Every structure is written in structure tokens, then in C-alpha cells.
Amino acid sequence: MSLEIGDLVTRFSYNEDILFRITAIQKDGNYELKGEDLRLVADAPYEDLNKIDDDERAKREKEERKKEEQTYHLFRQGCRLLREKNEYEMSSSYSTSTPLYFEMRGRVLHMDGDGSYLQKCKLMYERLGIPVYGAHMKETDMQHQVSSLLEMVQPDILVITGHDAYTSARGEHNDPKAYRHSRAFAQTVREARKVVPHLDNLIIFAGACQSYFEALIRAGANFASSPARVNIHALDPVYIAAKVSMTPFMNRVELYDILRNTLTGDDGLGGIDTKGVLRRGLPLRDETEM
Template sequence: MSLKIGDLVTRYSYDEDILFRITAIQKDGTYELKGEDLRLVADAPSEDLNKIDDDERLKREKEQQKKEAQCYHLFRQDHRLSREQSDYEMTSNYSTSTPHYFELRGRVLHLDGDPGYLQKCTMMYERLGIPIYGAHMKETEMQNQVASLLEMVQPEILVITGHDAYTSAQGEQKEAKAYRHSRAFAQAVREARKVVPQLDDLIIFAGACQSYFESLIRAGSNFASSPARVNIHALDPVYIAAKISLTPFMNRVQLYEILRNTLTGDDGLGGIDTKGVLRRGLPLRDDTEM
């Protein structure tokens, strides 16, 4: 079987559960792989790889699109209920004509180690109506650029993600050396906290597939992956950031609700008590520009 960069493959040794794209071929013949929908990087010899044909690719794409559509529906349903409550709270004291209010949604600064994932995430932010500034860079470069980007963008929410992986042969789960990029993510979080120390002044999500969850929370993240060292979906950070952006700042984000609307759930994502960042105002007039 002939394999080349760009081919879609699965791994026999893992029951072909994840779809990967070949990104590089090492000199010893080992193939470097990137998860097509999961934030995971791996490598494998050619004999462990099965090249996916078009029929199988379309089948897997449809299954993935169905999962994403269900997640999006749950998120919109949850936001609709929250919006109805906001409508009541903002207008219940008006006995005559009811004015419309305006919203200032939380801006997201999203740093991503993968340009394809960043594009996919940006499209979902825009679909959800979330102000977004995205930047692609290597995971190891994030700690050097996060401070200047925070100063420039002035976001309420920071997402630090890309690729990661836990390798048991490199160490135990409580050892940072066993993770591909968790140490870099944690250092980027620390640099961000030097700029904005308070947990409620800048909400941070950090991590990717199988990341060292505990170290990212200790570094200063509000939310992180991956408590059970499982893979997370490319869009999971978006749903967490969007939920925070659309939750009023007087309210706490309900942890169960925020995890329920992700594709991975609490095995792959976790966090601490955090307030929302949405601010609402009255009145909204026809000549108002926000």
C-alpha cells in the first residue's frame, strides 16, 4: 500500500477508531499523524496504517457532522432558554412599551497550534455570534506571544489549544515530561496570568487531546483538558468559550451545563467556578451604534 502526505488513515492497533491525516514521513519510515477531528497527534509505522477510501471517508464525515449538529442544537437550545430569562429580567419592570436591550458579548482571543482547526473554530465562533480574534502559532511559541496579543486584543476570554498527547512510555500521568505540549500550554497560561492575574477578569481555557489537566488548572486556567486523558474534539474549546461569552457577568457558569453541550463531556473537559462576561444595556434605539 502506497502512502503519502495528505492521505487519510486509521490505525489497526487502535481498532481504527480515529481518522488521521498524514502530515510528514520521517527518515526511518514512521508516519506522523494529525487527528482529522480530534486534537491529537501521533506516529505509526506503515504496517499499522489503513488508507481510507472515499466511501469510508464520506461515511465517517457524515457521522461526525451529525454529532456536531446535535451539539450545536443543544447549545442553541440552552442559549435560547437563557435569552428568554434575560428578556424577562431586563424588561419586567416596564409596564407600557417594552424597550429592546443591547448586548456586549465577551471577545475571544484564540491561540491554536493548528491552522486548519483554527479556521474551523473561527467559523463556529462566527456562526454563534462570538467576537473572535484568532492567531496560529506553534504551541511552544505561545508563551512568547500571549502577553503582547492580550495587550492588543483586550479579550475577556483566552483559548490556548492545539495538539497534545500523553505517552505512558515517557512517564506517569502526573509527570509533565509524559505530555507532548502540556508544559508549553501551562507556561502560556502563566504568562497570561502575569498580564491579567484575576480569574474572573480573564477566563482561560487551555489544553488539547490527553492534556495534563491538573497542571493547566494549577497554572491559572479556569477550564482545561483532559481529566481522564482522553481525546477532545476540535470544537470543544469553542463551545466552552461561547458559553462564557453569552453568560451574563452577574451569573456563574454552571459547570454541568457547560460540559453537557460539548462533544467530549467531563472525561475530556473540566473547570472551576467561573462568572460569565456578557453585559447587557438599555435602551437600544434605532440610531444606537454598538
């Protein structure tokens, strides 16, 4: 079996549970891997890898798309309930059933260490109707770019993500050195908080697979991964940012609701009490004027 950069593989040592793409071949002969749908990076020797054929790939992709669509529809159901509540609050004094208010959803700055994941996330933001500015760069470069991007984009929500991994051989769960990119994520959060210190003036999500959750929250993130050091899905940051974007700023984002409608749940994601950033206004005239 020949293996090349770009091939899809699984690892025998982990019961072939995760689909990876080969991104590089190291000098020692090991292969660098990137999760196809999970924000995880890893490496493995040749003998641990199984190349996925087209039939198996199609089967796994179909299962993954089905799971994503189920999560998307659950999220949309929650959004419809929230919108109905908003409409009642804003127009309960009027006899007409036509919505009389307009919405200004929170703008997202999404910084991602993976270009393909960023494109996937941007497509989902578009489906959800969330305004977003995407920036692709190395995780270690984010701390140097975040201040200027915040000044340029003026977002309500900042997403700091990419790839990460916890390696027990490098240290315990509370040792920052045991994580591939958690220290870079945490420093990027700190730099962002120098620009916007208040937790409700800039809502921050930070982290990727197996990230150092506690350190990211201490650094100033409102939401982060990964409390149980598990893998998170590429789209999980989008659902958190979208929920914040579509929750009125006078309301608190319900942590339980925001986590149960993600692909990972509270093992992979967590956060603190946070207000929404949606602004509603009256009267509604011509939407094209907004």
C-alpha cells in the first residue's frame, strides 16, 4: 500500500474512529495527519495507517453530512423559537401579525488555522445568515494579528480556532506544554482583551480539539474547548458564535441550549454567563434600506 500527501486514512491503534488526511511526510518516516471533520492534528507511522477506498470514503462522508444536517436543523428550530419570542416581545402591542421590527445580528471575526475548515465554516455562517469576516493564518501568528484585525473588522464576536492536541507524554492536563496550540490560543485571547477588555463588549470563543479549556477561560474567553479534552467538530465554533449573534443583547445566552445543539456537547465545549449581541429596532420599513 502506497501513501501520499492528500490521501485519506484511519489509524488502527484508535480503532479507525477518525478520518484523517495526510498533510506531510516527516523526515523520520512518520505521517502528519489532519482530521477531515475534527479539529485535530496527529502523526502516525506507516504501519498504523489504513488507506480509505472510495466506497468507504463515500459511506463516512454520507454519515458525517447526515449528522451535520441533523445538528443544523436542531439549531434552526431553536432559532425559530427565539425569533417567535422576539416577535412577541417587539410587536405584542400591535394587532398585525406582520413583524414590525428589524434585526442587526452580531458580526463575527473568525480566525482559523485551517483554510479548508474556514471555508466550510463561512458556508455555514452564510446558511445561518450571520455576517462574518474570515482570516486564515497559523495558530502561532494569531496573537500578532488579532489587534489589527479587531480594529479593522470591529466585530461583536471573535472566534479563535484551528488545530490542537493534548499529548499526555508531554505533561498533565494542567501543563500548557502538553498542548500543541493552546498556549498560542490563550495568548491571542489576552491580546484581544487588551483591545476590548469587557466580556460583554467582545464575545470570544477559543480552542480546538483537546484544548486547555481552563487556561482559555482564564485568559478571557467567554466560550472554549475542551473541558474533557475530547475532539470537537470543525463547525462547533460556528454554532456557538451564531447563537450569540442571534440572541438579543438584553438576554443571556442559555449555556445548556448552546451546548446541546452542537455536534460535540459539553464534553468538548463550555463557557461562562454571557449576553447576546443581537440588536432589534423599530419601525420596519424597507429592508433594503438597512
